Amino acid sequence: xxxxxxxxxxxxxxxxxxxxxxxxxxxxxxxxxxxxxxxxxxxxxxxxxxxxxxxxxxxxxxxxxxxxxxxxxxxxxxxxxxxxxxxxxxxxxxxxxxxxxxxxxxxxxxxxxxxxxxxxxxxxxxxxxxxxxxxxxxxxxxxxxxxxxxxxxxxxxxxxxxxxxxxxx
Numbered sequence: 001x002x003x004x005x006x007x008x009x010x011x012x013x014x015x016x017x018x019x020x021x022x023x024x025x026x027x028x029x030x031x032x033x034x035x036x037x038x039x040x041x042x043x044x045x046x047x048x049x050x051x052x053x054x055x056x057x058x059x060x061x062x063x064x065x066x067x068x069x070x071x072x073x074x075x076x077x078x079x080x081x082x083x084x085x086x087x088x089x090x091x092x093x094x095x096x097x098x099x100x101x102x103x104x105x106x107x108x109x110x111x112x113x114x115x116x117x118x119x120x121x122x123x124x125x126x127x128x129x130x131x132x133x134x135x136x137x138x139x140x141x142x143x144x145x146x147x148x149x150x151x152x153x154x155x156x157x158x159x160x161x162x163x164x165x166x167x168x169x
Contacts, residue, residue, distance in 0.1 A: 033080045037070035042159035061132035075124025082151040093144040095161040
């Protein structure tokens with residue numbers, strides 16, 4: 001299942017059931033928070049190709065949806081602590097990232113920043129992110145995206161890697 005979009009989609013297909021508690025900012029629906037359920041897994045669903053995110057011609061980023069789930073709660077959890085990072089690597093990189101793996105670009109989000117990107121669906125809370133690579137354009141024809149959650153206490157949690165083909169200009 002590692003490194004494949006289909007594996008991530010399969011993971012998302014298992015995301016089902018369970019009544020939530022706590023936060024109700026999502027249309028009155030109850031949702032679970034990372035204070036109530038420790039985040040154990042991250043599911044990354046990246047669109048299959050880079051996108052144009054500004055008025056100028058050419059691709060300059062990608063879109064991704066991220067779901068954080070717990071061991072005992074399979075739906076997406078509202079992140080209320082810690083920090084979420086999205087890492088972009090040139091070429092194909094496995095997950096977990098090797099110790100010498102240096103990302104080409106890194107985006108970091110606090111819980112308050114993530115709330116602006118949050119949505120609620122049948123699979124729970126997710127985050128819809130539009131990520132621009134600005135001046136740090138990829139130099140290879142394939143990039144790898146990995147999401148990492150850094151809780152306030154404990155070890156980081158990392159998603160499986162997803163690789164995308166990109167056109168290098």
